[in-house]
Amino acid sequence: MGIKDILDLKQTKAEEPPKKKGVPKGIWSKCAACNKTIYQKDFLKNLKVCPECGFHYQLSARERLDSLVDPGTFEETNSVLLADDPLKFKANKTYRESLDQSKEKTALPEAVVTGWSKINGRLVMLGVMDFHFIGGTMGSVVGEKITRAVENATEAETPLIIVAASGGARMQEGMFSLMQMAKTSAAIARLGKNRMPYITVLTHPTTGGVTASFASLADVIIGEPGAMIGFTGPRVIEQTIKQRLPEGFQTAEFMLEHGMIDMVIERPKIKNTISDYLDMVLPVSKKKDTKEAIKDIMNRPLLDDVNNINKRIQKGISKIQEKVKGD
Amino acid sequence: MLDIERPIVELEKRLEDLKRLAKDRPDMFDSEIKLLEKNVAELKEKTFRDLSAWQKVQIARHPDRPLARDFIEMMFTGFIEVHGDRLFSDDPAVIGGPANLKKQPVMVIGEQKGRGTKERVKCNFGMPHPEGYRKALRLMKMAEKFSLPVISLIDTQGAYPGIGAEERGQAWAIAENLREMSALKTPIICVDIGEGASGGALAMGVGDRIYMLENAYFSVITPEGCASILYKDPGRAEEAAESLKMTADSLLRFGIIDGIIPEPLGGAHRGDQETADNLKKVLIKSMEELRDIEISELLDQRYERLRKIGVYEEGS
Numbered sequence: 097m098g099i100k101d102i103l104d105l106k107q108t109k110a111e112e113p114p115k116k117k118g119v120p121k122g123i124w125s126k127c128a129a130c131n132k133t134i135y136q137k138d139f140l141k142n143l144k145v146c147p148e149c150g151f152h153y154q155l156s157a158r159e160r161l162d163s164l165v166d167p168g169t170f171e172e173t174n175s176v177l178l179a180d181d182p183l184k185f186k187a188n189k190t191y192r193e194s195l196d197q198s199k200e201k202t203a204l205p206e207a208v209v210t211g212w213s214k215i216n217g218r219l220v221m222l223g224v225m226d227f228h229f230i231g232g233t234m235g236s237v238v239g240e241k242i243t244r245a246v247e248n249a250t251e252a253e254t255p256l257i258i259v260a261a262s263g264g265a266r267m268q269e270g271m272f273s274l275m276q277m278a279k280t281s282a283a284i285a286r287l288g289k290n291r292m293p294y295i296t297v298l299t300h301p302t303t304g305g306v307t308a309s310f311a312s313l314a315d316v317i318i319g320e321p322g323a324m325i326g327f328t329g330p331r332v333i334e335q336t337i338k339q340r341l342p343e344g345f346q347t348a349e350f351m352l353e354h355g356m357i358d359m360v361i362e363r364p365k366i367k368n369t370i371s372d373y374l375d376m377v378l379p380v381s382k383k384k385d386t387k388e389a390i391k392d393i394m395n396r397p398l399l400d401d402v403n404n405i406n407k408r409i410q411k412g413i414s415k416i417q418e419k420v421k422g423d
Numbered sequence: 424m425l426d427i428e429r430p431i432v433e434l435e436k437r438l439e440d441l442k443r444l445a446k447d448r449p450d451m452f453d454s455e456i457k458l459l460e461k462n463v464a465e466l467k468e469k470t471f472r473d474l475s476a477w478q479k480v481q482i483a484r485h486p487d488r489p490l491a492r493d494f495i496e497m498m499f500t501g502f503i504e505v506h507g508d509r510l511f512s513d514d515p516a517v518i519g520g521p522a523n524l525k526k527q528p529v530m531v532i533g534e535q536k537g538r539g540t541k542e543r544v545k546c547n548f549g550m551p552h553p554e555g556y557r558k559a560l561r562l563m564k565m566a567e568k569f570s571l572p573v574i575s576l577i578d579t580q581g582a583y584p585g586i587g588a589e590e591r592g593q594a595w596a597i598a599e600n601l602r603e604m605s606a607l608k609t610p611i612i613c614v615d616i617g618e619g620a621s622g623g624a625l626a627m628g629v630g631d632r633i634y635m636l637e638n639a640y641f642s643v644i645t646p647e648g649c650a651s652i653l654y655k656d657p658g659r660a661e662e663a664a665e666s667l668k669m670t671a672d673s674l675l676r677f678g679i680i681d682g683i684i685p686e687p688l689g690g691a692h693r694g695d696q697e698t699a700d701n702l703k704k705v706l707i708k709s710m711e712e713l714r715d716i717e718i719s720e721l722l723d724q725r726y727e728r729l730r731k732i733g734v735y736e737e738g739s
């Protein structure tokens with residue numbers, strides 16, 4: 097169902113500019129959501145969230161990694177897994193053609209990137225999906241990489257973090273795709289036995305077989321503001337019930353209100369939210385030693401507003417940093 | 424009646440008429456009757472052997488095809504139907520409860536499409552809401568508690584796409600079933616008895632054995648859905664049905680299912696009881712196989728059967 101809904105989204109919501117128009121690119125450019133002029137440097141520093149209206153533009157997998165991972169700590173796993181064409185699928189395009197186009201467009205081998213990463217100093221297994229690769233759809237490779245990531249986290253006793261962006265199961269691999277839902281969910285059932293935290297971040301859009309498997313099975317589910325999250329896409333629902341959907345239907349905020357996700361967090365705050373949660377729930381033995389922990393906390397980048405409000409805090413932090421560095 | 428069935432049904436009717444008229448004079452029309460019987464058999468063979476994927480979809484959707492409740496009545500005794508998900512409501516699109524299969528108590532659950540307009544509407548044409556999946560899970564947990572094997576009958580075009588279904592977490596309900604079924608500490612046997620489309624079917628389809636009736640289909644999406652997305656033309660459903668490789672023989676070859684339950688020539692609706700008997704035999708045999716396996720071993724095998732599904736290239 098997924099991809100259709102995404103394609104449909106463009107049609108049914110054409111009157112909403114942000115989803116139709118592109119990402120602001122010039123040094124000075126207009127935000128498609130609020131029409132205000134924004135400075136590219138501010139926009140990028142704010143992780144592609146409009147500094148004026150807070151609209152969250154989509155990120156590529158690489159950009160997402162940069163937003164979450166401590167610099168230089170990402171070690172990619174299973175990048176050598178490549179899609180096959182088990183059904184020899186041919187629609188208007190062959191499956192091979194779709195794959196080749198996506199590879200070229202995204203410079204990625206598949207719709208998910210996985211790897212060991214440090215988040216504020218803590219080792220985690222991280223998976224990040226990229227919607228630009230065949231709509232972030234899950235075929236055999238995505239299913240296998242997610243499953244291996246879950247198994248790695250289970251074996252190494254590290255937390256698991258997955259950032260989802262997907263139109264659902266990949267139709268061109270037929271039942272092989274559908275069964276990845278069961279495979280990934282079964283792996284997560286085993287993750288639970290090792291009492292390791294599992295966190296998902298649902299970004300725009302997360303629908304279909306990805307929502308209906310690993311993405312919704314986390315201990316804590318974070319949604320990005322305004323992200324579309326659901327099972328069936330809006331146009332299929334409208335066609336079925338023959339009425340217009342209410343404003344804000346299937347947004348992250350809607351899912352929060354209905355008890356399906358835990359929180360809606362602005363992109364620049366997601367990294368620290370994840371790391372605070374991990375600090376809270378992991379048993380003491382799983383935490384780093386105190387000095388390491390202090391170092392990590394003090395090294396955390398502060399949000400600009402905090403910096404501006406109180407320079408003294410910064411001064412104090414610098415002092416502590418010096419001390420920790422010293423011995 | 425399907426188009427491909429029409430000539431057969433007509434010929435069969437003529438044969439019936441002839442038999443009735445000739446009742447008093449068996450000697451006189453004997454050879455004609457024999458000839459007509461031979462014709463019907465040949466026509467059936469010609470029509471129903473090597474059906475296309477799309478023709479099988481039509482048979483899987485045949486209005487006279489036996490449904491979950493029919494199979495429960497034909498195969499089990501003492502079915503005690505229970506209701507509700509204990510959270511919101513009772514979804515008539517999923518039925519279930521304990522029953523005996525050849526004197527062995529089991530938990531049977533099934534997606535029920537309903538027969539006739541009134542029941543079909545009540546059952547939402549077999550498209551469950553989250554409550555249906557949560558009811559199924561509740562019954563599976565009950566089965567685990569009493570060590571009853573679970574028999575799950577799949578028959579749906581998908582989970583219901585509606586406002587309430589989304590509000591109450593359709594995706595969450597499906598995902599939870601996938602996770603919980605993969606770890607349920609009692610044997611699970613799943614049978615696709617007709618339509619098995621998308622996550623709405625898979626939410627009842629994780630187990631130790633997965634079977635399909637001969638003319639059932641199992642697919643990531645309905646052929647119509649695939650046609651409108653990938654071919655940008657819902658009219659090309661027939662092509663999509665072929666491309667998706669959704670028939671039982673393809674899926675057996677791919678190692679996704681464990682076996683095919685034969686149907687009478689032309690489809691299950693041409694012999695309900697015969698189909699049910701065929702299925703019952705397989706269920707009894709599988710239950711015997713699974714009964715002797717230690718639970719931890721059973722769960723490892725269940726995980727492995729899912730774990731190995733997927734086709735990809737691994738470079739270095």
Ligand SMILES: [Zn+2]
Nearest residue numbers: 127130146149
């Ligand atoms: Zn803006």
